[in-house]
Amino acid sequence: MKSYYKELWFEVPTRRAFINITPEVEKCLAESGIKEGLLLCNAMHITASVFINDDESGLHHDYDVWLEKLAPHAPVSQYHHNGYEDNADAHMKRQVMGREVVVAITDGKLHFGTWERIFYGEFDGRRRKRVLVKIIGE
Ligand code: ZN
Numbered sequence: 001m002k003s004y005y006k007e008l009w010f011e012v013p014t015r016r017a018f019i020n021i022t023p024e025v026e027k028c029l030a031e032s033g034i035k036e037g038l039l040l041c042n043a044m045h046i047t048a049s050v051f052i053n054d055d056e057s058g059l060h061h062d063y064d065v066w067l068e069k070l071a072p073h074a075p076v077s078q079y080h081h082n083g084y085e086d087n088a089d090a091h092m093k094r095q096v097m098g099r100e101v102v103v104a105i106t107d108g109k110l111h112f113g114t115w116e117r118i119f120y121g122e123f124d125g126r127r128r129k130r131v132l133v134k135i136i137g138e
Pocket of ligand 1: 081085087088091
C-alpha cells in the first residue's frame with residue numbers, strides 16, 4: 001500500500017471566506033501516483049472547515065448569512081470563550097461546517113458525485129493556517 005501526505009497553507013485576508021481547494025487536492029492526488037484508495041482532507045485548525053458542496057457563489061453567500069444567524073460574530077461579549085479571544089463564533093461555525101471530508105479514489109481521480117467540490121471554510125482568517133491531505137491506496 002502507498003501512503004502520501006501534504007500540508008496545504010492558506011492565509012485568507014478576511015475574517016471569513018470559502019475557497020475551492022479542489023485543484024490543489026487533485027494536484028496532491030497526481031503527485032501521490034495512487035490510482036485506487038481513499039483521500040482524507042481536513043482542516044488543521046479549530047476555527048476552519050473542510051467540506052464538500054457546490055461551487056456556486058450564491059450558495060456561499062447563503063452559508064455566510066445562515067452561519068451569522070446561528071453564531072453571530074458580534075457582540076463578542078455574548079460568548080464566555082471570548083473572555084480570552086474574539087473567535088467563539090468561528091469555533092461554532094467550524095463545528096457546523098465540519099472538520100474533514102473523505103473522497104474515494106477511482107482510476108486515479110476523485111470519485112465525486114455530480115457538482116461535488118472540496119472547499120476550505122475560513123471563519124477566523126488573517127493568519128496562516130493549514131489543511132492536511134492524506135492519501136492511502138495503490
Ligand atoms: Zn478561540
